[in-house]
Amino acid sequence: MSGQRIAVVGAGVIGLSTAHELAAAGHDVTVLAELDPLDTTSAVAGAIWFPYAAERSAAVDAMLASTLARCTAIAGDHPEAGVDLRSGVIIERSAEPDRSWTAWAHATEADASALPPGATGMRTTVPLATMSLYLPWLRDRCAALGVRFERRAIHDPDALAGGFDAAVVAAGVRSGALLGDDTTVVPIRGQVVRIENPGVEEFVIDDDEGDAITYLLPRRDCLVLGGTHEVGATSLEPDPAIEAGILERCARLVPVVAGRRILSRAVGLRPWRPTLRVEPVPGRALPIVAAYGHGGSGMTLSWGTAERVAALLDAPPAQERS
Ligand SMILES: Cc1cc2nc3c(=O)[nH]c(=O)nc-3n(C[C@H](O)[C@H](O)[C@H](O)COP(=O)(O)OP(=O)(O)OC[C@H]3O[C@@H](n4cnc5c(N)ncnc54)[C@H](O)[C@@H]3O)c2cc1C
Secondary structure (H helix, E strand, O other), rough: OOOOOEEEEOOOOOHHHHHHHHHHHEEEEEEEEEOOOHHHHHOOOOOOOOOOOOOOOHHHHHHHHHOOOHHHHHHHOOOOOOEEEEEEEEEEEOOEEEHHHOOOOEEEEEEEEOOOOOOOOEEEEEEOHHHHHHHHHHHHHHHHOEEEEOOOOOOOOOHOOEEEEEEEOHHHHHHHHOOOOOOOOOEEEEEEEEEOOOOOEEEEOOOOOOOEEEEEOOOOOEEEEEEEOOEEEOOOOOOOHHHHHHHHHHHHHHHHOOOOOOOEEEEEEEEEEEEEEEEEOOOOOOOOEEEEOOOOOHHHHHHHHHHHHHEEEEEEEHHHOO
C-alpha cells in the first residue's frame, strides 16, 4: 500500500524518523508541526542511545536493537549527520543494576579507578547525537525524499481526513490530549546546562544516585551536563538552583568541568507513558497510527518506532485481510 498521502503530526526525532521511513517506502508525506525540529524536546536531548524511563518489553527491545544498528550505520556512513560512537561509563549504585542493555551494546566492567567509591559500572561505546546537527540533517534527508513541511498546530486529527489517506500522531507529550482518548501521558521534566567542553571525550552517566540523575555527554558543539527527572513538572524555565546542583554533581564526577563557560541552558518534557504507544488508533475519520510515549528514550527508539509505523501503514486494512 505505498503511495498513500500521509500526514505526520510532529517534527521531533520521532516525527522526522517516521516521515523519513514512510517517504523511503514510497508514500507522499507531509510533516505538520507547531514547532520546528530545533525547538522541540528532541533538541534538548543528550542524545545518547541508552534505554531510560520508557517501557521495556520484547517489542520495545526490538526497537532498541534496530535503532542502535541504524544509528551506528549513520555514524559510519554520514559523518555530517552529527552522530558519533562515543565511549564512556555507566555508573551503577544499586546492588542489582539493570544491565539488560548489554544484550545489544558490547560492554565490559569499568575499572574501579573510573568510578566513585563503592560504585560499580560498565564501560561501553554507543551512538551519541549532536542534535543541533542531527535534526536538521534528518529534516534535509526527508526533504530530499520529497517530504513537505508545514508549520501549523493541529487541533483535530480527524479533520485531516479528505486531505490525507492516513495520519501519524508523533506529537510528543501532547499526543494523548490531541487524540483525546489517552490521559496516561506524564511529562518528566529534564533540565540541562551546556558548557564549553574542556576536552572531555567520554560520556559519564550516573542515574542511580537517589532521585538525582547526573550525566556528562560530549557533543560536537558542547558538553551537555544534566540533569533532572521531575515527574509531572511542566515549567520550561531553567531553574538556577537546579542548575547549580547539576554543575556541582558533574564537577564531583569530572573535576575538570568546574567553572567552565556556560553556553546555553535548556529544559524539555520527556513524554512518558506506562507503555509506548505505537499502534493504530481505532474509530477515527481516517486511519491514524499513534507514535508516542518514548519518555527518556526517544532518540534510542526512534528508528525502531519509524520502522514499526511504516509496517503498520503498509499492512492491508483488516477487512481486506479476512
Ligand atoms: C533533558 C533531556 C535529556 C534527554 N536525553 C535523551 C537521551 O540522551 N537519549 C534519548 O534517547 N532520549 C533522551 N531524551 C528523551 C527525548 O528527548 C524524547 O523521548 C524525545 O524528544 C521525544 O520525541 P518526540 O518526537 O516524541 O517529541 P518532541 O521532540 O517533543 O516533538 C513533538 C513535535 O510535535 C509537535 N506538536 C505537538 N503538538 C502538536 C499539535 N497539536 N499540532 C502540531 N504539532 C504538534 C511539536 O511542535 C514537535 O514538533 C531526553 C529528554 C530530555 C528532556
